[in-house]
Amino acid sequence: MTTGDLPAGPPPATPGLLFTPWTALSGDRLAALDDLVRHHLLVLELPVGEPADLFALLRRGVRGLVRADADTTTRHLAADAVTAGGRYVCPLLAPQWPGGGQGGTAEPDPGEPPSLTAREIAVLEAIAHGLTHRQVARRLGLQESTVHTYAKRLRRKLRASNKAELTRRALELGYTGTHLPGPGDPGDGLR
Numbered sequence: 001m002t003t004g005d006l007p008a009g010p011p012p013a014t015p016g017l018l019f020t021p022w023t024a025l026s027g028d029r030l031a032a033l034d035d036l037v038r039h040h041l042l043v044l045e046l047p048v049g050e051p052a053d054l055f056a057l058l059r060r061g062v063r064g065l066v067r068a069d070a071d072t073t074t075r076h077l078a079a080d081a082v083t084a085g086g087r088y089v090c091p092l093l094a095p096q097w098p099g100g101g102q103g104g105t106a107e108p109d110p111g112e113p114p115s116l117t118a119r120e121i122a123v124l125e126a127i128a129h130g131l132t133h134r135q136v137a138r139r140l141g142l143q144e145s146t147v148h149t150y151a152k153r154l155r156r157k158l159r160a161s162n163k164a165e166l167t168r169r170a171l172e173l174g175y176t177g178t179h180l181p182g183p184g185d186p187g188d189g190l191r
Contacts, residue, residue, distance in 0.1 A: 017083055019075065021045040021068055022052070030060070037061030041082045045070070046093065054093060058115075064088040084118035114157040114173075123150040127163060128170040 018040035025032040036042050043064035046052050054065055064078040067090055074090055081088035116124065119140075126136040133151065137144040155161065158169040 017041045017079060019043045023047060033060060043078050043082055065093055066090040067092045081118060085121055086118055087115040120150055120154055123147060124154050124170050128167045
């Protein structure tokens, strides 16, 4: 999906998806946050200019992080990623990642689940089901070279050196549902 494909206005209502400002959480904010993530796919809106431990929020179960002043396109991208089973962190929050504001690359905590796009998840699930790169390409309507690129990126993100390790990590992280998406399926992340 390109940003040109996104409709104007707020993201459509999706059962379980909730955008909540950090400032709207009252009392013990972390307890309120824990309660929300138990019942919703939570996208947390963070105040502009206030520091936040993004990794800690993701570890608590927050599925998406956007700045409170995020535009409609960013909100749609977050909604799409989260409802497809992934996570989303607004690029405007990059300075808050360790090394993000200094032009360095921040390595996630080894115990932290990696952030995967909807397309990466679709490719990972297909590979974990034993499909070859050519079969994945046909099923998802991609070029085989694109699937090779996704597989390489997935091996890096999941710290896997081969397809067997990639499949093991997919199982550990719960990315191997029983349905294997095809192009245009509602759950394929390719809207």
